Amino acid sequence: GAVVSQHPSRVICKSGTSVKIECRSLDFQATTMFWYRQFPKQSLMLMATSNEGSKATYEQGVEKDKFLINHASLTLSTLTVTSAHPEDSSFYICSAPSGGIGTDTQYFGPGTRLTVL
Amino acid sequence: AQRVTQPEKLLSVFKGAPVELKCNYSYSGSPELFWYVQYSRQRLQLLLRHISRESIKGFTADLNKGETSFHLKKPFAQEEDSAMYYCALRFGGNMLTFGGGTRLMVKP
Numbered sequence: 001g002a003v004v005s006q007h008p009s010r011v012i013c014k015s016g017t018s019v020k021i022e023c024r025s026l027d028f029q030a031t032t033m034f035w036y037r038q039f040p041k042q043s044l045m046l047m048a049t050s051n052e053g054s055k056a057t058y059e060q061g062v063e064k065d066k067f068l069i070n071h072a073s074l075t076l077s078t079l080t081v082t083s084a085h086p087e088d089s090s091f092y093i094c095s096a097p098s099g100g101i102g103t104d105t106q107y108f109g110p111g112t113r114l115t116v117l
Numbered sequence: 118a119q120r121v122t123q124p125e126k127l128l129s130v131f132k133g134a135p136v137e138l139k140c141n142y143s144y145s146g147s148p149e150l151f152w153y154v155q156y157s158r159q160r161l162q163l164l165l166r167h168i169s170r171e172s173i174k175g176f177t178a179d180l181n182k183g184e185t186s187f188h189l190k191k192p193f194a195q196e197e198d199s200a201m202y203y204c205a206l207r208f209g210g211n212m213l214t215f216g217g218g219t220r221l222m223v224k225p
Contacts, residue, residue, distance in 0.1 A: 032211060034211070034212065042217065043203065043216060043217045044161075044203070045215075046212060095161075095213075106163065106211065106213060108162065110160045111160065
């Protein structure tokens with residue numbers, strides 16, 4: 001089946017630094033990928049839609065200058081948390097639909113745990 | 118705006134007992150609903166979708182538009198069913214909005 005990977009699986013950084021998280025579709029192409037954020041014991045919150053070849057679409061309340069998204073190719077989307085602060089500490093998950101637009105099978109990455117000191 | 122509600126954060130049952138995980142939604146459009154499951158230390162994965170009207174691992178879910186519900190049911194719970202379960206609504210193409218999740222614990 002389709003597989004989505006994320007790298008790194010966990011990262012610890014100092015406050016004020018930037019962190020890049022990669023999301024890759026390993027055996028399929030994804031023109032769209034989604035980034036979620038999950039706080040401890042809470043549900044996934046959609047942050048943004050990453051679109052290959054165009055700008056990302058951000059959900060209300062998500063700062064686009066804070067969370068930079070680049071969909072570099074049909075198999076790679078990156079999320080960069082800029083000038084990270086402790087409140088950015090969270091579990092970040094990406095997903096990609098396999099099969100193209102309108103397909104309802106989303107495949108999720110294993111997540112990246114970000115800890116900002 | 119779309120919204121998915123799972124009223125129970127934790128559901129604990131004994132092995133062999135029936136289980137029902139509740140999910141209610143609000144959405145102005147035609148709903149497409151899913152159940153996702155996350156086993157311990159594993160990634161989120163699709164369990165079933167209402168369009169398929171299928172039974173996966175003994176679980177079924179029926180979309181009730183009148184009650185705006187999509188409850189997940191299994192007649193006889195197994196220990197390996199212990200996991201986090203998320204109800205999700207698809208909107209705007211492929212975007213998903215998730216409920217708060219219900220942790221199912223099946224005791225021996």
